[in-house]
Amino acid sequence: MSILTASNLVSFIDELPKNLTYNYIHQKNKGLIRIVGIDCPEGPIRIKRWTPSNGKSEITASEESISSQMIWRIANALKPNLPINVDRLFGGSYNTRSVLESLLAHTPQFYYCYPGRIENNTFNINVRKGHKYLLWLPNEPHNLGEIVETKTEQVISEIPSQSAIYESLTLPKQGNKELNSESKMRHAQIQIALFMIGKQLGYKTWINQNSQAIIYQNKKLNEYEDVLASLKNKTLFIPYKEAVECALPIDCIWFKNEIIMPGVIEIEDSIGIQSGLIRMKNFQNKIPLLQTRYIIVTADDERGKVLQEANKEQFISLNTRFFSYSAVEELYSLCQRRKLSGITEEFLDCFMEKVVDNSKSKFIP
Template identity: 50%
Template structure:
C-alpha cells in the first residue's frame, strides 16, 4: 500500500471520493516501506486555501492492509472503528492507485422477518487483476453491484490485570506488559477450548487476572516436570521455563511453542525457541510460533528467515488472528471434537515461504 501511494504523481493534488468534500490531498514523503506517510491537504474553496500537514500512521495503514482480500469491498470507518482523523486522506490516496477502486455496494437491511437492499456506504475494493491508470479515481461497477450484510463486530473482553512496577523489569512499561499478558490469556483460552494443557512462562504466573493468579487459571500447567513428553529432558525443561506459551496434548505432543513479542525483540523469542528445539524431544508437527502485533509482520518474517533460525520453520501468529480465533472459540464453543489441529494453521502464516514470495 505504501509503495502504491508513493508511486502516485508527485505534487499532484487528489480529490476526496465524496464529491461534496472540496478538500484535496497530496503525498510528500514516507518514512519507510510500512509508513508513516507524510501528506499535505488543503481546501481550495476556503479563503486563502491554506495548506496543512498530516501524517498517515503505520498502525492505521496496517489495520487497513490486514483487512483486505481481493475483490472484497471494505469500509474504512468500520475497519478503523471511526478512529484516526486522517483515515479519509488514506482512503482518497489509496483509491487513486491502480489496483484500488471505490464503490457503493448495497446494504442488506433486516427488519423483522424481511430484508431489503438499500443504498450502502462508500467502500474501497482491491482488484489486483484489473489495474487502472495511476492517479485516477474510478468507481468499480463490480463492487457497486454487490450487497453487504454486516454482522456485529465481535469484541474481546479481558478481565482486569493487576500489574505493578514492582513486578516488572525497570525498563518495561505497564501498558506493554498488560497487552503481552492479554495475548497469553487468549492463547490459554484457545488451548482450553481445543483440549490442550498450557504452559505459561514462569515469571508471568504471579500476575493477577480477575480474582486469580495467572498460574492458578484453569488449564495452566504448574510444573513442566508434570509433562511426560519432557520427562527425560532436564535441560529442555530449563530452556522452556521462560517461553511465553507452550501447548501440550495427551502428555505426548506439543502442538505449538509460542513467544509473544510485545515487549522484547523478535530475536530473543526466536533464540529461546531455538534453544528449546535443540535440547528438547524431536517431535513431529511442533509449530514454532512468533506471536506479534500486526504491524510487526515484516520484522518477524525477516528475523525468522535468518540462517540460525531456519530450522524452526517458524510461523507468524498476528494479534488480530489470535483474537479472531479466541472470539470464534468463545462464540461457537469450538472443541477438539469439532476441529483438528490443522485448523490452527488457517490463522498462522508460515515465515519461510513468505519471504520467497515477496
C-alpha cells in the same frame, strides 16, 4: 500477488505525480490533498490537505504524516476482490485514514464501490445500498491518477463483529513496583486469550513463571486447573531433561494429552521478536525431533519484522508462524461466543500465517 505489504502500498502511492493535488473519494468532501514526501520502503507518507471553499490554502496547511503502522494495518486487511470499509478498519482512529484511502484509490489497482448492505429485520431480510468500501482488483488496473467506481454483486452484513472481552485483570508487582504499563497489560491480555483458546480446544497450557501470578477474574493464573504448575513431570520431556530449562521462560506452550504439543508461543513487541525466536530456537535445539508450531504473536503491523527475523538463517528450522493480535482475538472471541468441539489442530492454522520461505531449507517439514 495475493498478499500486500506496507512497502507495496507505499510504492503504489509513490508513482503518483507529486506536483498535482488529489481529491477525496467522497464527493461531498471538497478538500484537496498533496503528497509532500514519501519515505520508502514503508513510509511514513507526508501530506498536506486543505479545503479551498473554507478559505484555506496549501500555504497555510500544516504538514501531516500517514504512519507506517497505519499503512501496515490496511495492507494486512486487503485481499483481492474483497471490499473493506476503511473507517471501520481503523475504528474511527487516525484522522488521515480518508487521505490514505483516497490516495490508494488514485492508483491503478484500487477502486471504490458500494456493496449491498443486508438489513435483517424481524420478518424479512432486505438488501439496500451500503456504505463506501475500498476494493483491490490487482488484475483489472485503471489509469494512474484517476478515481474509479466499480460495481460489485457482493453484499455485506454490517452487523458489528464481536469483540474479545477481558474481565478483571491485575498484573503482579515486581518488588514494590506495579507492572501496569500499557505494553505489559497488552501482553497479559494476549496471554490470557491464548490460555482461554487452549482451554476450549482441550489443551493444558504452560505459562511462564513471571506471568503465573497475573490475577484474572480474581484468581491467579497458576490456580487455574488447565494451567500447568510444572514441566518436569511431562512425559514429553522425560527423554529431554535439558529441554525443560529452555521451556520455562517461554510465554505459552500448549499441550494435548502427554505426547502432543500444538504450539510453542512467544508474545513480543517489535524489539523482542528476535529474542523470542532465540528462546524458541534454544528449546528446539534441546528437543529437535519434536513436531510442533513455533509461533510469534505480535501486533498486526509487525508482520514485516516477523518475516524479516524468521527468515534469518539461524531461525529457518523453526518454520515460524505469525499469529497477529487481531487473529488471536478473533479466535478468542469465537471461543467466548461458541462452545467449539470436534476441532482438529489444523483449525489453528487458519488463523496463522507461515512466514518462512521454505525454499531456503530442505529440512523444514
